[in-house]
Amino acid sequence: MKLYGFFASSAAFRVRIALNLKGLAYEQASIHLRRDEQRAPDYLALNPQALVPALVDDDQVFIQSLAIIEYLDETHPSPPLLPGHPADRARVRGLAQLIACDIHPIDNLRVLRYLRKPLGQDQAAIETWFNHWIKEGFDSLEHILATDGQAGRFCHGDEPTLADICLVPQVFNAMRHESFDLKPYPTIMRIFGTCMKRSAFDKAQPAKQPDKE
């Protein structure tokens, strides 16, 4: 398997965690987003969306991190990244999508760039925007995790799932911005700490990737 990613991409980070949890060997290709390598013709032929990640397995190309992770879970079922019961699976997918649909895309590099140009926003306004959407998402995520009685050591029970795979890169993303206050999120940060003790999460972090700058 070959993963096209970028050390700083949260979506690629998710797939790296999933591959590590499954114990799958993979080759990495770096697509430098800040140098716009995602728009090079060779990469566009793989992923016309000009985003990372893309995973190539058996000469087939897969895009979108959550779709890729569910593919890995279906083709390599052990250890499972989703619980067995439909209602539990829906809870885990819901938590994952709360992050992957409603926080991350709005704070993505291409959106922040658009705010700067053409919208002419300054760094302070962009920082406020960034923090606003993480806060919106983390306020509700913390509330759910702290109150619905289904979190254990991880977001759902005592083993990592797709929800933790999304949570950890989003916390890294928040920590990149010193102005974002993580103190109101004790449950998120407790689970984050538990995850980071597992090598599958730790080895996937941006600072430990070959293309780290």
Next chain:
Amino acid sequence: MKLYGFFASSAAFRVRIALNLKGLAYEQASIHLRRDEQRAPDYLALNPQALVPALVDDDQVFIQSLAIIEYLDETHPSPPLLPGHPADRARVRGLAQLIACDIHPIDNLRVLRYLRKPLGQDQAAIETWFNHWIKEGFDSLEHILATDGQAGRFCHGDEPTLADICLVPQVFNAMRHESFDLKPYPTIMRIFGTCMKRSAFDKAQPAKQPDKE
């Protein structure tokens, strides 16, 4: 089952289509987003994220449209909304997420409101923003559907899937803005036309909901 939605919400529209395709009866509760009913305490107790949709089934609450639809697909498998083979499932989920992660949340009501206030953008700038993100997504979606050889009458083969369920509300969303040009998307529009001939899609459209204004 009870669906908390709003006639104009693309995410609620997706769930209505899925319920109709499955032939499931459901009650509708309207959460008026422009009147901020999603922030009323009763609704926040159901969905702390203050977004629609939420589905209540057997006294359990489910959030996030794609998670809800996969739950319906797992609990009511016929007709299936995903193909059987993992690689095909990943393609369908990837197309769905291209829309549900990378177009819709960036153009959502709460984001457009933020652009107006506090960012002070005028209507023209907001319209340009809106169209920009649909164009980014639809350019790549059209390319994939037109070239990868896997679309049939629908996005994946000849029966509707999760991908079509996301495509149709996004086209409605685009059509609400007269300035958005749909001519560059013949494959998307062909599939859209095929979908709308099915009553499951037609009956789910905003204009046919009880809370339509």
